[in-house]
Amino acid sequence: MIKFYILVVGDEVLDGLVVDTNSLYLQEKIQSTGNTILEIRKVRDDKKAIGDAVLDFLESDADIIVTFGGLGPTYDDQTKQAIASSLNKKLIFFEEAKKTVLDYFKNDFYAKADEQQFYYPEGAKLIANPNGTAMGMVLEYEGKIIISLPGPPKENRPMLKQVIFDYFQKDEQCLKTFLVTGMQESKFEDKVAPLRKKVQDVQIISYPTTGYIRYIIKSYNKDAYNKVVLEFKELLKEYIFGEENMLPEEKLVKLLKKNKLTITAAESMTGGMFISKLINVPGSSSVVLESYITYADSSKAKLLGIDLKLIEKYGVVSKEVAEAMVLGLSKISSADIKVSVTGIAGPSGETKDLPVGSVWFGIMIKDKLYLYNDVFSGDRNLIREKACVRIMYYLIKLLENKK
Numbered sequence: 001m002i003k004f005y006i007l008v009v010g011d012e013v014l015d016g017l018v019v020d021t022n023s024l025y026l027q028e029k030i031q032s033t034g035n036t037i038l039e040i041r042k043v044r045d046d047k048k049a050i051g052d053a054v055l056d057f058l059e060s061d062a063d064i065i066v067t068f069g070g071l072g073p074t075y076d077d078q079t080k081q082a083i084a085s086s087l088n089k090k091l092i093f094f095e096e097a098k099k100t101v102l103d104y105f106k107n108d109f110y111a112k113a114d115e116q117q118f119y120y121p122e123g124a125k126l127i128a129n130p131n132g133t134a135m136g137m138v139l140e141y142e143g144k145i146i147i148s149l150p151g152p153p154k155e156n157r158p159m160l161k162q163v164i165f166d167y168f169q170k171d172e173q174c175l176k177t178f179l180v181t182g183m184q185e186s187k188f189e190d191k192v193a194p195l196r197k198k199v200q201d202v203q204i205i206s207y208p209t210t211g212y213i214r215y216i217i218k219s220y221n222k223d224a225y226n227k228v229v230l231e232f233k234e235l236l237k238e239y240i241f242g243e244e245n246m247l248p249e250e251k252l253v254k255l256l257k258k259n260k261l262t263i264t265a266a267e268s269m270t271g272g273m274f275i276s277k278l279i280n281v282p283g284s285s286s287v288v289l290e291s292y293i294t295y296a297d298s299s300k301a302k303l304l305g306i307d308l309k310l311i312e313k314y315g316v317v318s319k320e321v322a323e324a325m326v327l328g329l330s331k332i333s334s335a336d337i338k339v340s341v342t343g344i345a346g347p348s349g350e351t352k353d354l355p356v357g358s359v360w361f362g363i364m365i366k367d368k369l370y371l372y373n374d375v376f377s378g379d380r381n382l383i384r385e386k387a388c389v390r391i392m393y394y395l396i397k398l399l400e401n402k403k
Contacts, residue, residue, distance in 0.1 A: 002035040002167060005062035007053050008042045009069035009079050010151055021153055022068040026160070028207060032216055032245050034173040038062045045070060050082035058086075058144060064167055065144070069151030071134040073113040079148055080137070084121040087141055091119040094135075096126055101133045127163050131155045138163060173218055174225040178232065179242030179251070181212040181393050188213060188236070195231055202228045210382065211389025212241075212248060241396045248392040249277040255399045256287040256337075261365075264335035266292040266304055266325045268316070269343035269359065274388045289335045294325065304328025317342050317354055319371055326362035326369065337395070338364040341387060345380045359387050363394060370398065 006026060012018040023040045030037055038060060043049040050070065057065040070079030084091050098118045101110050120126065120137050127136030127147075132155040139146040147164055149156040180188060185208050192215075196204045202219040217232060219225040233240065242251045256263060265275050275291035278284050292303055297316060300306045306324045314320040325340035343359030350356045357376040362369070372394055376386040 002030075002064060003062045004030050004035065004037045005057045005060060005065040006037060006040045007050070007057070007065060007067040008040070008151075009045060009050055009067060010042075011045050011076070013042055013069075014044055018151075020068075022151070022156060025153070025157070026066060026164075028214070028245070029160075029165070031205070032175065032177060034175060034218060045076035045078055047078040047082045047085070050079055051086040054083055054086045054146070057146075058142070063144060064164075065146050066164065067146070067148045068156060071117070071136070071148060071150045073111065073116050073133070077116065077134075080120055083139070083146060083148065087121065087139075089121040089123065092122045093118055094120055094124075094126060097135050100129060100135050104133045127159050129155055130158050136163070173220055174222055175216065175218040176225075176229050177243065177245040178215040178217070178236070178240050179212055179248060180215060180236055180239040181241060181389060182239040185213060188239075191235055192232070195228065195235065199224050199228050204228070204232070211386040212393070214245075241393045247281075248389055248396070250281050252392045252396055252399075253278055253281040253284050253287060255396060257283070259399060261336040261399075262287055262289050262334075263337040263339065264289045264291065264329055264333040265339040265341070266294050266300075266329050267339075267341050268293075268295055268300070268325075269345050270341050270384050270387055271295060273384055274339065274341065274391055277388055277392075289333060292329070300325065300328075303332070305331060315351075315354070317344055317358055317360060319360055319373065322360035322362035322371055323369065326364045330364060336366060338362075339391060339395070341391060343383070343387060345383045347380065357383050359383075359390075361387075361391055361394065363391075363398065365398060370394070 006023045008020050008023055013020050027037055041053050043053055067079055070077045080091065097120065101114050101117055117134055121139055124137040124139045127138065129135050129150065132150055134150040136149040136159045149159050192204055201221045202217065202224050205216045207214040217229055242248065244251065267274055272291055272293045275288060278288050294300045294303055297308060297311050301308050304325055305328050310324055311321055322340050322342055325342065326338045329338040340362035341359060344350060344354060344356050346356035355375060359374050359376065361372040374390055376383045378386065
């Protein structure tokens with residue numbers, strides 16, 4: 001088992017201006033491979049604070065420290081300097097780091113501040129950055145490994161795949177991931193708790209995220225593990241919509257590709273968020289045809305041909321309008337799957353019969369129509385996020401049950 005220490009650097013994180021998704025992403029990857037994290041620490045852009053954290057790592061039982069942030073060109077990017085100082089190493093010039101900056105700007109011009117990105121601690125092995133100017137680095141010191149990466153996820157995700165997953169110890173531990181949705185976390189816990197208590201040498205770990213929960217079942221006892229997995233699947237079969245360690249949108253795109261199906265959507269409350277999540281998945285261009293944001297009633301009439309009298313009669317958040325939106329899509333799109341979503345994200349807009357969080361979904365697969373209604377809790381953006389996950393849940397279940 002490899003022991004990790006994660007260090008997140010940045011004033012913007014501690015001041016709440018940027019949400020730290022890096023440690024959560026890496027935490028899931030580390031724990032899903034049977035390895036563990038000893039500590040996650042967040043510090044400001046301060047050379048001493050960063051250096052103290054590195055020294056604490058060196059004195060800990062951890063094998064690898066992964067740092068995020070502080071590798072850029074500005075005065076407050078101090079991670080490399082702090083690491084070099086802590087290890088009594090010099091910062092030296094790396095030609096490949098300079099070339100990365102030049103290639104990124106596609107000419108010989110760069111700002112004076114960019115020169116800071118040409119220097120790394122002596123002995124470092126640099127990690128290519130396909131989406132930015134700050135290269136990452138791997139540095140071995142007294143049997144421990146320091147991996148430093150830039151803070152922006154669009155830059156560090158490909159870099160993580162280049163290097164860090166090579167350090168994961170893949171032992172003989174049995175491991176299975178499930179994605180579930182459809183109930184609040186406490187109700188899932190009520191269902192799972194008796195199973196968790198029944199078998200002592202099998203771990204059932206939950207990782208709640210927006211709109212769904214990721215359960216990981218792991219054990220070194222293969223027989224007990226297999227038994228728990230079967231019982232878990234039976235217990236939560238109507239709520240499970242994934243059995244792989246991937247995002248719901250990745251799962252959906254994979255299924256669409258497998259079934260050679262294309263998709264389009266008319267989104268009101270979610271404002272394009274659903275299709276945007278699919279487009280974030282590499283290769284989605286082969287399955288996503290187009291997207292319509294029909295937020296205003298007038299746009300529903302103009303783009304989808306919906307009679308405004310229908311909206312007036314039933315209300316914009318209704319089964320009838322969700323159905324009309326899907327049928328409208330069928331007249332203007334050749335996609336195999338049409339999706340509609342209309343709801344109340346809040347904080348205002350509720351009625352006597354429709355509380356904030358009420359959503360109607362329409363799904364048409366070929367010529368078969370499905371309509372669903374849900375009510376979500378949370379603030380405006382949380383409701384919209386949950387609605388997107390629920391659409392994916394419905395689509396995944398429909399496609400997996402398709403004969």
